Amino acid sequence: MAKNLSGDLQVASANRLVDGLVVWLDEAGQWTDRLEHAAVARDKRGAEFLLERARVEAFSVVDPFLVAVTEGEDGTIEPLSLREKIRASGLTFDAIAADAVRYA
Amino acid sequence: MPDTHFYRYDDYDRTLVSERVEQFRDQVRRRLAGELTEEQFKPLRLHNGLYLQLHAYMLRIAIPYGTLSSRQLRKLADISRRYDRGYGHFTTRQNLQLNWIKLADAPDALAALAEVDMHAMQTSGNCIRNVTADHYAGAAIDEIEDPRIWAEIVRQWSTLHPEFAFLPRKFKIAITGSPNDRAAVRVHDIGLRLWRNEQGEVGFEVIVGGGLGRTPMIGKTLREFLPKEELLAYLESTLRVYNRYGRRDNLYKARIKILVHEVGVEKMREEVEAEYAASRDGALKLPAGTIEAIARQFAPPDLPPRPAVSGLVEAQRLGDPDFALWLTSNVAPHRVPGYAIVTASLKPAGTPPGDASAAQMDGVADIAEACSQAELRVSHEQNLIFPHVAVEDLPQVYRSLAALGFAQANVGKITDIIACPGLDYCALANARSIPVAQRISNHFASLARQHDIGDLKIKISGCINACGHHHVGHIGILGVDKNGVELYQISLGGDVDFGKTALGAILGPAVTADKVVEAVDALVATYLDARRDGERFVDTYRRIGAQPFKERVYAAV
Numbered sequence: 002m003a004k005n006l007s008g009d010l011q012v013a014s015a016n017r018l019v020d021g022l023v024v025w026l027d028e029a030g031q032w033t034d035r036l037e038h039a040a041v042a043r044d045k046r047g048a049e050f051l052l053e054r055a056r057v058e059a060f061s062v063v064d065p066f067l068v069a070v071t072e073g074e075d076g077t078i079e080p081l082s083l084r085e086k087i088r089a090s091g092l093t094f095d096a097i098a099a100d101a102v103r104y105a
Numbered sequence: 106m107p108d109t110h111f112y113r114y115d116d117y118d119r120t121l122v123s124e125r126v127e128q129f130r131d132q133v134r135r136r137l138a139g140e141l142t143e144e145q146f147k148p149l150r151l152h153n154g155l156y157l158q159l160h161a162y163m164l165r166i167a168i169p170y171g172t173l174s175s176r177q178l179r180k181l182a183d184i185s186r187r188y189d190r191g192y193g194h195f196t197t198r199q200n201l202q203l204n205w206i207k208l209a210d211a212p213d214a215l216a217a218l219a220e221v222d223m224h225a226m227q228t229s230g231n232c233i234r235n236v237t238a239d240h241y242a243g244a245a246i247d248e249i250e251d252p253r254i255w256a257e258i259v260r261q262w263s264t265l266h267p268e269f270a271f272l273p274r275k276f277k278i279a280i281t282g283s284p285n286d287r288a289a290v291r292v293h294d295i296g297l298r299l300w301r302n303e304q305g306e307v308g309f310e311v312i313v314g315g316g317l318g319r320t321p322m323i324g325k326t327l328r329e330f331l332p333k334e335e336l337l338a339y340l341e342s343t344l345r346v347y348n349r350y351g352r353r354d355n356l357y358k359a360r361i362k363i364l365v366h367e368v369g370v371e372k373m374r375e376e377v378e379a380e381y382a383a384s385r386d387g388a389l390k391l392p393a394g395t396i397e398a399i400a401r402q403f404a405p406p407d408l409p410p411r412p413a414v415s416g417l418v419e420a421q422r423l424g425d426p427d428f429a430l431w432l433t434s435n436v437a438p439h440r441v442p443g444y445a446i447v448t449a450s451l452k453p454a455g456t457p458p459g460d461a462s463a464a465q466m467d468g469v470a471d472i473a474e475a476c477s478q479a480e481l482r483v484s485h486e487q488n489l490i491f492p493h494v495a496v497e498d499l500p501q502v503y504r505s506l507a508a509l510g511f512a513q514a515n516v517g518k519i520t521d522i523i524a525c526p527g528l529d530y531c532a533l534a535n536a537r538s539i540p541v542a543q544r545i546s547n548h549f550a551s552l553a554r555q556h557d558i559g560d561l562k563i564k565i566s567g568c569i570n571a572c573g574h575h576h577v578g579h580i581g582i583l584g585v586d587k588n589g590v591e592l593y594q595i596s597l598g599g600d601v602d603f604g605k606t607a608l609g610a611i612l613g614p615a616v617t618a619d620k621v622v623e624a625v626d627a628l629v630a631t632y633l634d635a636r637r638d639g640e641r642f643v644d645t646y647r648r649i650g651a652q653p654f655k656e657r658v659y660a661a662v
Contacts, residue, residue, distance in 0.1 A: 020207040021157055082589055087528060094529065099190060101465070
């Protein structure tokens with residue numbers, strides 16, 4: 002489902018079908034697990050096109066949607082919402098390791 | 106010796122579960138091949154407990170009535186190693202969640218579960234979910250009858266029940282066999298309380314329409330006393346009335362609590378009793394032989410009475426203050442003299458509540474085999490229980506748990522926090538729960554301080570769905586999102602002790618994430634200043650009201 006269509010900058014995201022991991026659509030229409038490679042739509046029309054393209058390329062992913070992002074002066078992309086920041090960066094605490102017999 | 110003192114699958118169960126695994130294997134194959142769309146596949150995977158969360162698929166594994174054998178726990182550890190990232194999260198519904206399952210591996214994980222009589226069916230969807238029970242079941246000193254016998258009967262009746270596969274909304278049943286409710290029966294869709302009437306007969310009080318979530322409600326008594334053998338007929342009548350009249354037009358008004366609230370418990374009772382009158386002597390009236398056959402599988406282990414006092418324990422109690430505290434908070438009396446119920450705290454300071462690594466699960470299984478008849482329970486407070494420990498073995502269990510990091514003497518204390526996975530994992534959450542729990546846990550890490558504060562239950566949810574039971578925390582913390590900022594709403598006075606079940610009241614404006622610890626600190630300081638001898642935090646709150654707490658919190662934050 003489309004989200005944040007009114008945001009200025011958007012990327013298309015989804016979860017990969019085979020393992021559920023977070024991916025973004027790149028300029029070549031491939032799904033990448035690196036946010037920095039994501040294609041960025043810069044206006045509403047571009048966002049609609051990006052989402053449509055994501056849906057066309059959705060064979061290997063689940064439920065593509067748009068994510069509002071900001072772009073730094075160095076071109077670094079960062080999601081606006083905390084939810085999407087966590088999707089992009091992972092857990093905000095250290096999960097226990099499989100072989101840990103106790104927490105440090 | 107059998108490896109369990111609880112129900113073991115028969116051929117019918119095994120066939121049903123193994124056929125289900127193979128069905129799902131084919132469904133996954135077809136989804137990966139593009140033969141099924143996500144819209145077609147989603148209900149199929151959810152029927153097998155496979156959710157898609159923020160970062161990955163999550164498999165929710167049912168642990169019926171919270172009872173596990175050591176063999177089953179080892180298998181859970183093995184599955185978490187082979188198919189996940191080597192740890193799992195024990196939930197407030199006595200389930201285990203694995204957070205990083207790959208879709209292609211899910212059928213193999215389910216097949217591995219089936220090897221030890223387990224599955225993930227009905228851990229999602231609008232059906233009757235995994236039935237929960239008192240985590241001291243079969244061992245509690247105050248127990249009238251083992252509630253798991255009835256939980257197992259309900260499990261068999263409700264598994265793939267065709268009439269109740271598409272209820273208006275999910276349906277949760279909890280059962281207690283003790284007057285001191287440890288199963289939170291008044292905040293479930295149906296709560297069942299075994300009790301003995303004046304004639305000496307044991308039956309059920311049937312409580313309906315409780316629940317937390319968006320619209321928290323305390324359940325109401327539908328039937329004061331129900332003969333045990335009529336349980337299924339009465340449940341079926343209740344579910345049938347709910348299925349007929351429960352709302353399907355509004356997701357947020359679809360639970361049975363809304364129906365009971367809207368029509369009133371008297372009308373609900375009238376409808377259920379009419380349905381029941383027509384069916385009470387039908388096929389669901391359980392023959393005594395059927396009940397006895399299941400009860401035999403829950404026959405208690407052979408525990409010869411032992412001395413209630415151990416010189417070894419008393420010597421260590423005197424020389425080891427942490428052990429002495431552990432005896433007071435993590436060890437409960439057992440119905441057989443010379444034995445105890447031990448709670449392994451899955452809440453070491455600063456850690457995600459309810460999480461255990463594969464190595465820790467194996468370690469707990471080792472302890473269960475050495476000292477607790479190879480049996481375990483999962484509590485809705487996200488801890489693991491050794492139900493049958495000889496008193497003289499307590500020092501050994503303590504040492505072994507300490508080696509795993511699970512010997513914190515904090516059960517029922519301020520760091521024994523319930524927390525949902527929150528926004529770090531959950532697709533429904535609005536705010537993080539685990540990091541908040543970690544900060545509170547670190548702040549109050551001193552065991553001496555925790556025991557000085559006494560019993561205090563903090564429960565944290567990352568959204569209004571209330572998986573962290575914040576409504577019934579002495580201190581409840583609800584994470585909300587306001588314009589992209591995490592805020593935490595604090596409530597006070599919730600409780601689930603039987604007879605005192607209460608929903609917390611919101612204290613005031615929500616606080617920012619970095620002020621939660623200061624707010625809790627101010628609440629505790631208010632309590633410590635005002636408490637009288639023997640008063641718990643929640644008792645003091647009830648006596649003095651919210652105002653003193655409110656003034657101190659908002660002066661601090």
